[in-house]
Amino acid sequence: MKQEIAIKVVSLNKHFGADDTLVDVIHDANFEVYKGELVALIAPSGAGKTTLLMMLGCVDAPSAGKIWLGEQKVYDNKWITKETRKIRREKIGFIFQAHYLIPFLNIMDNLILLPQTNKVNETEAKQKARELLQYFDIAEKEEAMPSQLSGGQNQRVAIARALMNNPEIILADEPTAALDMSRSTDVVMMLKKIAKEQNVAIIMVTHDDRMLQYCNRVMKIQDKKVVFETSNQ
Amino acid sequence: MIYLAKEDIKHTLGKFIVTAMGVGMLLGIVLIMMGVYRGMIANANVVLNDLNVDLWVVQENTLGPFAEASRIPEDLKYTIKSKEGIDKSEAITFQNLQLPIAGSHLGVMAIGYDVYGDINPINPNRLIAGRILNNNHYEIVVSDKTQYKLNDKIKLGRNFYTVVGITHGTVTSGGDPLVYISLQDAKELQFTYSNKRIQTDRARGIVNKDSHLVNAVIATLKPGYDADKVAADIRHWQHKSVYTKAQQEYVLTKFVVEKASKQIGLFTVILVGVSTIIIALIIYTMTLEKMKEISIMKLIGLPNSIIIRMIIEETLLLGFLAFVFGNIFSHLIYSKFPKNVLLEIQDAWLLFGIVILMSTIASFIGVKKVINADPSAAVGG
Numbered sequence: 001m002k003q004e005i006a007i008k009v010v011s012l013n014k015h016f017g018a019d020d021t022l023v024d025v026i027h028d029a030n031f032e033v034y035k036g037e038l039v040a041l042i043a044p045s046g047a048g049k050t051t052l053l054m055m056l057g058c059v060d061a062p063s064a065g066k067i068w069l070g071e072q073k074v075y076d077n078k079w080i081t082k083e084t085r086k087i088r089r090e091k092i093g094f095i096f097q098a099h100y101l102i103p104f105l106n107i108m109d110n111l112i113l114l115p116q117t118n119k120v121n122e123t124e125a126k127q128k129a130r131e132l133l134q135y136f137d138i139a140e141k142e143e144a145m146p147s148q149l150s151g152g153q154n155q156r157v158a159i160a161r162a163l164m165n166n167p168e169i170i171l172a173d174e175p176t177a178a179l180d181m182s183r184s185t186d187v188v189m190m191l192k193k194i195a196k197e198q199n200v201a202i203i204m205v206t207h208d209d210r211m212l213q214y215c216n217r218v219m220k221i222q223d224k225k226v227v228f229e230t231s232n233q
Numbered sequence: 234m235i236y237l238a239k240e241d242i243k244h245t246l247g248k249f250i251v252t253a254m255g256v257g258m259l260l261g262i263v264l265i266m267m268g269v270y271r272g273m274i275a276n277a278n279v280v281l282n283d284l285n286v287d288l289w290v291v292q293e294n295t296l297g298p299f300a301e302a303s304r305i306p307e308d309l310k311y312t313i314k315s316k317e318g319i320d321k322s323e324a325i326t327f328q329n330l331q332l333p334i335a336g337s338h339l340g341v342m343a344i345g346y347d348v349y350g351d352i353n354p355i356n357p358n359r360l361i362a363g364r365i366l367n368n369n370h371y372e373i374v375v376s377d378k379t380q381y382k383l384n385d386k387i388k389l390g391r392n393f394y395t396v397v398g399i400t401h402g403t404v405t406s407g408g409d410p411l412v413y414i415s416l417q418d419a420k421e422l423q424f425t426y427s428n429k430r431i432q433t434d435r436a437r438g439i440v441n442k443d444s445h446l447v448n449a450v451i452a453t454l455k456p457g458y459d460a461d462k463v464a465a466d467i468r469h470w471q472h473k474s475v476y477t478k479a480q481q482e483y484v485l486t487k488f489v490v491e492k493a494s495k496q497i498g499l500f501t502v503i504l505v506g507v508s509t510i511i512i513a514l515i516i517y518t519m520t521l522e523k524m525k526e527i528s529i530m531k532l533i534g535l536p537n538s539i540i541i542r543m544i545i546e547e548t549l550l551l552g553f554l555a556f557v558f559g560n561i562f563s564h565l566i567y568s569k570f571p572k573n574v575l576l577e578i579q580d581a582w583l584l585f586g587i588v589i590l591m592s593t594i595a596s597f598i599g600v601k602k603v604i605n606a607d608p609s610a611a612v613g614g
Contacts, residue, residue: 007514031377048611050609053612054609054612057532059532059608059609060609062571084532085531085534085535085536087534088533089533089534089535090532090534092531092534092614094532094533094611096529096611096612100525100526100529102526102529102530103244103526104237104240104241104243104244104245105235105237105240109235109240112235113530113535114234114534114535116235117234117534117539118533122234145244161533165534173612183328
């Protein structure tokens with residue numbers, strides 16, 4: 001079966017500074033990430049993992065190259081559209097090291113904030129949020145504030161939030177960094193399940209080698225090049 | 234639709250209310266300052282309005298008793314009365330006295346008038362107890378601010394005066410209470426020297442004489458006469474300075490109240506500036522506290538407009554609540570001030586406009602922070 005491309009990158013370059021102070025971070029990256037797979041992104045600290053993630057997330061502009069998200073070309077040596085935030089809002093879900101839920105919104109409002117911005121009907125958004133909370137086994141917490149939930153529960157809410165806009169891509173920046181081994185495994189297994197069931201491409205930055213076994217592929221930044229290390233499945 | 238400002242304020246309601254109360258107290262002081270200014274203007278006009286005369290005749294080349302010393306002969310009132318167009322004419326004195334009160338003294342201004350004359354400076358609407366003066370000697374009508382009661386005895390000069398009437402709202406431009414005594418008593422208090430002074434003067438060959446000096450002669454016009462023309466005529470023939478009611482009002486506001494009102498105005502402007510800076514700093518701090526959340530909201534794709542709306546709504550609500558608290562605060566404390574504080578609705582509306590304007594300006598600092606917030610700051614812990 002032909003795999004659907006979620007992310008396509010061609011000749012992607014990123015450098016900081018200029019002339020004598022020029023620092024090359026990513027050089028001539030070419031890769032594809034498919035829908036339904038969980039890809040780990042590993043590299044030593046400072047090698048450019050977050051930079052790559054931010055470029056794929058349409059947050060930071062590359063220095064050169066081309067990026068497609070699904071069928072849509074979003075970058076061709078410049079942003080194709082000025083509305084990069086709209087692309088993020090509609091196509092991408094983000095998961096962070098900490099949950100980073102909005103502390104003054106309850107769980108339900110945290111989940112429906114983005115869909116409401118996307119003009120999704122409130123009832124429909126709430127229905128979707130309840131399904132996700134059910135899926136993550138925290139259905140009874142919809143009225144709770146983030147401060148009333150445990151770290152693991154909040155991280156699950158954060159993952160649910162990333163799914164609320166039916167994204168094609170989820171970019172996860174060390175989502176297990178603050179969790180113990182058991183919970184880390186749970187979260188990664190959950191992400192893998194989501195990738196498969198929701199047909200979403202997930203790129204997960206991790207420093208934890210033990211999590212790599214659960215990922216479909218491992219992407220590595222090595223000497224400024226992006227290479228795929230191995231394929232588990 | 235989720236109202237971020239509402240939810241954020243709900244989350245930190247206590248802090249928000251206390252902050253608004255703090256700013257409100259500052260705005261309350263601004264309102265009080267405005268009230269003090271209004272009070273001064275109103276006070277300055279109490280005597281003028283209560284007397285309601287058309288002309289003030291005073292010593293030549295002086296601005297009259299409210300601005301500087303003026304002494305003219307009492308009998309000038311007969312000359313003035315004989316002028317064409319004059320209806321009534323009376324002599325009047327103004328002098329500062331210290332009333333003894335419970336071991337201390339209270340500064341007052343005493344108005345001396347002819348008890349049997351045609352012009353009575355006591356506005357009957359202001360008389361809240363007792364009566365006006367009936368006798369030419371040793372009676373006094375006092376303002377309720379002096380705390381004296383009817384039939385109290387007050388020692389002034391060599392004699393005791395009986396309180397026969399109490400007025401309300403009778404004050405000078407400086408806020409000192411007014412008292413009323415007969416012209417005879419006023420002249421005695423103002424121009425009769427002590428026994429020791431008379432003794433010393435005699436030793437130096439100075440003969441003490443009865444004084445018939447007053448501070449001003451006031452007059453009303455017959456219907457149909459122009460105050461400016463009659464005033465010009467008196468100026469020409471009597472070598473006196475003459476002011477119409479409007480001119481006397483100008484003297485009061487221009488020369489007597491102006492400096493004080495400018496000072497208060499400057500204080501008010503500074504306080505408004507300080508309030509703006511404080512609101513801006515509060516909003517800046519509130520925004521800084523939310524920078525992580527703002528970065529996340531920007532990263533996940535929320536448009537700036539939604540986040541900016543939250544900042545502006547919070548600032549405006551803070552300003553509005555502070556304005557409400559400021560009004561409550563000023564109404565609670567204004568009567569405790571020793572001078573007249575006149576809180577007027579138009580001043581409250583003016584301050585409301587200023588508060589909304591300054592809140593909007595203050596919100597720019599938060600809005601700038603939002604616009605400059607880096608969404609990638611949300612990533613990487």
